[in-house]
């Protein structure tokens with residue numbers, strides 16, 4: 001199947017209300033352009049340098065989503081163009097994004113990444129810290145916090161993943177009206193169908209569109 005066919009199949013399978021982020025990390029420009037030529041505009045990257053290189057060489061109407069862990073000292077490089085930052089996991093990072101957004105004279109859309117997985121290594125804010133980070137974010141003029149993001153435990157056990165998504169969706173619903181949330185970013189190639197059942201409004205799909213990564 002071509003990239004175009006894979007994209008079209010995927011899009012026909014998901015509700016119109018669910019936004020598809022095509023995760024193009026490690027994949028070359030020509031593959032991104034195949035997706036672009038079939039009408040797709042939203043791409044996800046997890047490394048700053050790779051995202052900048054692609055941004056500079058590809059059409060300017062692409063919306064670039066930073067889905068990986070973001071170091072504070074790298075924010076300045078993407079602030080002028082990034083469309084949505086999924087992996088915001090500390091107040092310090094929010095403050096830096098706010099500062100760089102101001103310099104670029106734009107408001108940057110962000111998601112708070114919540115630690116939902118069992119692995120210790122995965123980044124994210126704990127549920128216990130969420131309220132205070134949300135409160136603080138309201139003081140930042142150049143941040144538009146549009147919702148939450150989560151990465152489930154790396155496991156074959158669907159029940160574990162589903163429970164993690166269900167809990168995250170409950171938090172999302174709890175804060176949704178107060179903070180004007182519109183984005184719940186959960187679901188990847190292996191679990192996006194379940195993530196949508198559990199309320200995902202944005203899925204991040206890479207290998208299912210572009211093939212396995214090395």
Ligand SMILES: *Cc1c(COP(=O)(O)O)cnc(C)c1O
Pocket residue numbers: 023025046067068151187188189190204205206207208
């Ligand atoms: C790589 C990545 C994805 C996509 O993973 P696939 O399994 O290839 O769909 C989604 N989200 C994040 C944060 C990623 O780093």
